[in-house]
Amino acid sequence: MTHDPRSALLRAALDAAERGWHVFPLRPGTKRPALHGEQACPRSGECTAGHRKWEERATTDPDRIRAAWSRSPFNVGIATGPSGLVVVDLDVPKDKGSSDAPSGADTFRALCKRAGHPVPDTYRTRTASGGEHFYLAAPDGIRLPNTAGTIGELVDSRAWGGYVVAAGSRTPSGVYEALCGAAATPLPSWLQSIVEPVPRVPQAPSVAVAGQSRRYADVALDSEVRSVAAAQLGSREAALFRAARALGRFVAWGDLPRHVVEQALQEAGEAAGLTVAECRSTLRSALNWSIAHNSGRRDAA
Numbered sequence: 001m002t003h004d005p006r007s008a009l010l011r012a013a014l015d016a017a018e019r020g021w022h023v024f025p026l027r028p029g030t031k032r033p034a035l036h037g038e039q040a041c042p043r044s045g046e047c048t049a050g051h052r053k054w055e056e057r058a059t060t061d062p063d064r065i066r067a068a069w070s071r072s073p074f075n076v077g078i079a080t081g082p083s084g085l086v087v088v089d090l091d092v093p094k095d096k097g098s099s100d101a102p103s104g105a106d107t108f109r110a111l112c113k114r115a116g117h118p119v120p121d122t123y124r125t126r127t128a129s130g131g132e133h134f135y136l137a138a139p140d141g142i143r144l145p146n147t148a149g150t151i152g153e154l155v156d157s158r159a160w161g162g163y164v165v166a167a168g169s170r171t172p173s174g175v176y177e178a179l180c181g182a183a184a185t186p187l188p189s190w191l192q193s194i195v196e197p198v199p200r201v202p203q204a205p206s207v208a209v210a211g212q213s214r215r216y217a218d219v220a221l222d223s224e225v226r227s228v229a230a231a232q233l234g235s236r237e238a239a240l241f242r243a244a245r246a247l248g249r250f251v252a253w254g255d256l257p258r259h260v261v262e263q264a265l266q267e268a269g270e271a272a273g274l275t276v277a278e279c280r281s282t283l284r285s286a287l288n289w290s291i292a293h294n295s296g297r298r299d300a301a
Helices: 005-018 053-057 062-069 104-115 189-195 210-229 236-252 258-272 276-294
Strands: 023-026 075-079 085-090 124-126 132-137 147-152 155-158 163-165 177-180
Touching: 005 023, 005 062, 005 075, 023 062, 053 075, 085 104, 104 132, 104 147, 104 155, 104 236, 147 189, 147 276, 189 236, 210 236, 210 258, 236 258, 236 276, 258 276
Parallel strands: none
Antiparallel strands: 023 075, 075 163, 085 132, 085 155, 124 132, 124 177, 147 155
């Protein structure tokens, strides 16, 4: 019997839709949207608002899915936001021959261990490149964004504005295949606290003097230090991570010296029960990220 790739990919699309996941066609053999007039995304799986026709048109309607996949052996994209998903994307090092380079999966499992929680037992796929996708159910009423490197090295996430390639799809690199898990389990609260955007800090009026900005930064520092010191088992590292991200902007703006922030949060993290090494590692990555993303950017009121 001749294998019909369209039938297999149609089945993959219908299977995803039956789970309540909104699907759309990807160009055959690729990870790019195949919708008419769709612009190429600057980064696979993540698009700017102007590129998201696929997010608007993604569907769970079996009739629309059959009609689309009857025309070509399209790969299957899952729009994570409309599907109520947060997918943790664990990539592999570009230099796979480097034995000492940790993969995204290694980093994620180590992060789970430090957070005091098991690796989520959820629906999971292997990507064509050898990475992994962990499918997690997003909390109701919250629109989480995509992240890139926020969780850890080679660990991204896809939510609103993002998509993933579904199991059953094929690229020249290989096939996407389901590994385990019958359903997407809820996004753990400790992980949500990392991927959730840091609340915007109310900005001082543009006419305010520098001293007023520094006073606001001092208040923020005191508040974040108290929050970290009071964090409970299972949420301590996430609390430290969020505090460092929140305070890193003040370092970038010149309102707080980095060494002051690091020392205060280091002491708070240790007071909460984290080790010296855990605090240093978390602070370094979170502050570096926040400073890089806020350097020279103080929004006007």
